[in-house]
Amino acid sequence: MVSFDHRDPGTDESIWAAALAARDLVTLDLDVDRVIVVAAHPDDESLGAAGLLASATARGIRVEIVIVTDGEGSHPDSPTHSPATLALVRRREVAVAVEAVGVAGVPRFLDLPDGGTDAHRDDIAAALHEVLDRAGDDRVLVLSSWRGDGHRDHRVVGEIVEEVCAQRGVRSRAFPIWLWHWGSPDDVPWARAERLALDDAARDAKARALRAHESQLSALSAAPGDEPMIHARMHAHFTRDEEVFFAPEPAAASVGPEYFDGMYARHDDPWGFDSRWYEQRKRAVLLAALPRRRYRAVFEAGCSTGALTGELADRGDRVLAVDLSPAALERAARRLEGRANVELRVASLPADWPDGVFDLVVLSEVAYYWNDADLAAGLTAAASALEPQGHLVACHWRHPVAEYPRSGDSVHAALAAVPTLVRLVRHEEDDFVLEVYGRSGARSVAVEAGLVP
Structure with missing residues (x-):
């Protein structure tokens, strides 16, 4: 698990821009009937995949979103917002965000503890199985946070999605979020990376979705403990004209x-x-x-x-x-x-x-x-x-x-x-x-x- 602080300046976007420009990545295949997103926290779906969701809904692809936690632990030292208050705020924000990208209906909230997903693997897997059962014979793409993102909840959700999808023969892709902050181009599994170019409409929709998450992009108050979780340098990673996704690692061999x-x-x-x-x-x-x-x-x-x-x-x-x-x-x-x-x-x-x-x-x-x-x-x-x-x-x-x-x-x-x-x-x-x-x-x-x- 990578150790990082969200308050650190992080890797400048110019480094990532140069690294992405230097690589001819495979284009993500969006020829599907349904996209399912399993997000560890409210805002993960917007940061990592709002452009894809806007592109999918514009093509008439059905989108379903599962939010695993309410993100109530985002400001543990806040003197103005309790975890319960933050949970309510963040639920409202994600509802506005998904509407901005054209997703019909509200996300499904699993209401699992922020930071405690490891103890609820069965619940997360069961929720994904249920959504996949409803999908029937649809061609499905499942998106989730990346297991290598350096955040415990992102790792757990990413692992579960990969495992369930592998069991059921369903295609899955993972989106990095915190990698752009703590990492460098050497940390990227480029051989498994795919890109989705965003047109102007998708970029505009993503920008609106990101603005909906005000509790994460702006200070809750002037008091210590209420600082933004995503500062301007971090936010710059999500204004690109493309989004990056990682395919699962090739199946490992059984131990011989x-x-x-x-x-x-x-x-x-x-x-x-x-x-x-x-x-x-x-x-x-x-x-x-x-x-x-x-x-x-x-x-x-x-x-x-x-x-x-x-x-x-x-x-x-x-x-x-x-x-x-x-x-x-x-x-x-x-x-x-x-x-x-x-x-x-x-x-x-x-x-x-x-x-x-x-x-x-x-x-x-x-x-x-x-x-x-x-x-x-x-x-x-x-x-x-x-x-x-x-x-x-x-x-x-x-x-x-x-x-x-x-x-x-x-x-x-x-x-x-x-x-x-x-x-x-x-x-x-x-x-x-x-x-x-x-x-x-x-x-x-x-x-x-x-x-x-």
């Missing part, structure tokens, strides 16, 4: 066997499954979260050295555990020697997903190794492998790892979107998230035990 072979060659216990209290406690939390005392058939994806496998075998009549690394399975076999109810098998998931059904499927610290296509296939296979009353437990590390194509949070966001599953348990810590799902109609522990109707 060579990565794991190297880890096991260098370390006896690569992730500290046996030596770290963190890992021991996490396994205990996972086992405690299982809704049933005992299971008939358990499938564990990515069992590694078998630390969890042995404990699952204490709760299951039969356990099938697979891993793509023969070195890992050799260590698991030594650990589990004599456990007749455990079968170990080499398999590269999701391609080698086993036949059969299970009443417990375990995805523990495995799905963030999968790229978009493999994640979609793996979650589909996991859901399909569940017996009607079966459970799927997923547990993943939440901190970023450079070698992994995705975060643990993105895994669980995708899991929440599987239509055939319902969530029974969610346990979230700063370090990991653990969830248990069942098929539609799954019952809680108390209901299964007859404690409640």
Whole structure:
């Protein structure tokens, strides 16, 4: 995450003008039926894409706008405006702004906390899924803030939009805002950059939209804490005759066997499954979260050295555990020697997903190794492998790892979107998230035990 202060002078627009003039960027394709904008804050849609929205509405393209937060945290030290007052002001401003670019109707406000979007990923994803469901067979372009913009809310919203659109095969583009302030041309992913030229009508409409956000462009009062959020040098970046958008990064490859072979060659216990209290406690939390005392058939994806496998075998009549690394399975076999109810098998998931059904499927610290296509296939296979009353437990590390194509949070966001599953348990810590799902109609522990109707 980039650290910057909105009060800094920032990068002069002349530097950006020269950099843009020197590059022959691809033209953004606006041949669509519908544009959907998911903005982290009121004014993001105007700063980043008001020209595109004006161009789209002029062509008769339908536009829908989702505003994730009310932007009530824009002036945390204001002596004259409370967060609640700012929220009301900013909602009114964005309504005027979108009207200025020709958008019919008012935006949808999710009313999530400014600065706290990371805790509401499921809500944001669900809102986008709902809008996309309504779009039906329309050709859709989804716009959002850029995940590399240096602002937490922009990153979260950008990540969610990319993930949901990748799952559904929908085209998405991201618009930078704060990059123009803190960055330099070296910070731009030029290979993925696209431009949209704005005619005079679109530029005029964008100017009107920007003026609507008076609380951000002008001082709320003369008192300290009420200074403008977007000063004149920053504002200059949004008066260009073009707007710039970034295509998503190319799909990452799933982590392959060579990565794991190297880890096991260098370390006896690569992730500290046996030596770290963190890992021991996490396994205990996972086992405690299982809704049933005992299971008939358990499938564990990515069992590694078998630390969890042995404990699952204490709760299951039969356990099938697979891993793509023969070195890992050799260590698991030594650990589990004599456990007749455990079968170990080499398999590269999701391609080698086993036949059969299970009443417990375990995805523990495995799905963030999968790229978009493999994640979609793996979650589909996991859901399909569940017996009607079966459970799927997923547990993943939440901190970023450079070698992994995705975060643990993105895994669980995708899991929440599987239509055939319902969530029974969610346990979230700063370090990991653990969830248990069942098929539609799954019952809680108390209901299964007859404690409640």
